[in-house]
Amino acid sequence: MALDLARLRAETPGCAHVLHLNAAGSSLPSRRTLDATLDHLRLEAEIGGYEAAAKADDELEGFYPAAARLVGAASDEIAFVENATRAWDLAFYSLDFKPGDRILTCRSEYSSNYISYLQVAKKTGAEIVVVPDDKHGQIDLGALDRAIDKRTRLVSISHVPTQGGLVQPAEAVGKIANDAGILYLLDACQSVGQLPVDVRKIGCDFLSVTGRKYLRGPRGTGFLYAKRATTARIEPIFLDNHAAKWTADSAYTVRDDARRFENWERYFAGVIGLKVATDQANELGMEAIWARLRELADGLRARLSTLKGITLTDLGKVRGAIVTFAVAGADHPALRDALRRQAINVSVSTQFSSRLDLKGRGLRDVMRASVHVYNTEAELDRFVEALAAAYSAA
Numbered sequence: 001m002a003l004d005l006a007r008l009r010a011e012t013p014g015c016a017h018v019l020h021l022n023a024a025g026s027s028l029p030s031r032r033t034l035d036a037t038l039d040h041l042r043l044e045a046e047i048g049g050y051e052a053a054a055k056a057d058d059e060l061e062g063f064y065p066a067a068a069r070l071v072g073a074a075s076d077e078i079a080f081v082e083n084a085t086r087a088w089d090l091a092f093y094s095l096d097f098k099p100g101d102r103i104l105t106c107r108s109e110y111s112s113n114y115i116s117y118l119q120v121a122k123k124t125g126a127e128i129v130v131v132p133d134d135k136h137g138q139i140d141l142g143a144l145d146r147a148i149d150k151r152t153r154l155v156s157i158s159h160v161p162t163q164g165g166l167v168q169p170a171e172a173v174g175k176i177a178n179d180a181g182i183l184y185l186l187d188a189c190q191s192v193g194q195l196p197v198d199v200r201k202i203g204c205d206f207l208s209v210t211g212r213k214y215l216r217g218p219r220g221t222g223f224l225y226a227k228r229a230t231t232a233r234i235e236p237i238f239l240d241n242h243a244a245k246w247t248a249d250s251a252y253t254v255r256d257d258a259r260r261f262e263n264w265e266r267y268f269a270g271v272i273g274l275k276v277a278t279d280q281a282n283e284l285g286m287e288a289i290w291a292r293l294r295e296l297a298d299g300l301r302a303r304l305s306t307l308k309g310i311t312l313t314d315l316g317k318v319r320g321a322i323v324t325f326a327v328a329g330a331d332h333p334a335l336r337d338a339l340r341r342q343a344i345n346v347s348v349s350t351q352f353s354s355r356l357d358l359k360g361r362g363l364r365d366v367m368r369a370s371v372h373v374y375n376t377e378a379e380l381d382r383f384v385e386a387l388a389a390a391y392s393a394a
């Protein structure tokens with residue numbers, strides 16, 4: 001079903017202030033999400049934080065089935081975490097790597113994940129194997145299959161990278177990992193909320209998600225999906241009195257659900273805000289959201305391709321809502337700042353975020369314009385006009 005654009009915009013307070021093309025950074029939340037978050041903060045101030053949590057217990061507990069429904073999981077496979085990086089870390093650092101264990105990843109991998117591979121490789125003697133891209137710029141599935149051997153411990157990739165429209169073939173990667181009986185960790189920070197994600201179809205053991213990007217939740221929120229059968233055999237790197245019970249002076253037992261990856265204290269207003277944002281994604285339907293985002297992003301690519309001096313830099317067979325491009329001779333950060341002065345928000349992706357990919361393609365940085373459901377075709381026209389004016393004026 002098509003989305004009701006006028007209603008979506010009316011329910012998004014930010015639309016009155018900015019032309020926001022930075023969903024891949026942090027998108028504009030709806031009024032419902034904003035109000036739910038603020039209401040809980042107010043309640044905490046009025047009656048006390050613990051008392052507010054007790055009163056809001058149904059909403060707080062409601063986060064788990066909402067997140068589970070969004071990604072096709074069960075409620076007890078979801079842990080609330082403060083962002084995608086920590087969600088990912090909790091899974092990755094809980095694995096017990098041994099010298100010679102191999103971690104298979106892709107060229108477009110996110111920098112924080114890659115830094116973690118490097119740290120674990122340094123500490124444990126594990127090896128990082130970067131699988132090459134195919135001719136479309138996505139992970140080469142044949143090369144991935146061939147790279148798997150007896151020492152391979154983990155396949156770990158980002159579903160959608162921070163620096164472009166590429167959508168990795170997560171399901172095909174999952175089939176290869178599952179057939180070989182290898183753990184599969186999927187960074188879904190940019191994909192959940194953007195496109196339909198079903199953990200059972202993908203076959204991942206862990207999936208990390210952030211709240212503030214395509215889910216339109218509050219900052220400082222996210223979640224981890226941890227497959228039940230996998231969780232049972234992996235003890236989290238961190239334990240506290242929420243994740244485990246102190247059962248005797250010298251003994252403890254770990255919770256048997258995914259909340260063993262959580263800790264006790266959290267941003268309660270954020271859990272409620274993320275629950276509401278997740279409900280909204282479920283209500284709109286991920287198929288409808290994905291169809292509209294592709295329509296907008298393809299429309300933006302088409303508009304940009306008519307401008308002189310612009311090179312589109314998105315890779316992949318399937319391209320999503322993140323549109324990246326290079327402007328010949330322009331200083332991209334200065335261009336971003338010039339647009340921001342006109343209340344047009346875009347960002348710049350640099351090698352800081354994805355060194356192997358951008359460096360390998362000879363790109364120091366790229367402009368990134370990332371659409372969401374509240375954007376309109378008229379906004380895309382206005383953006384392209386302002387961009388052309390800004391770089392011809394430079």
Ligand SMILES: Cc1ncc(COP(=O)(O)O)c(C=O)c1O
Nearest residue numbers: 083084085110158161162189210
């Ligand atoms: C692909 C990818 N993974 C992970 C992250 C980190 O997410 P967070 O900032 O929520 O920890 C980002 C952030 O841009 C990202 O684009």
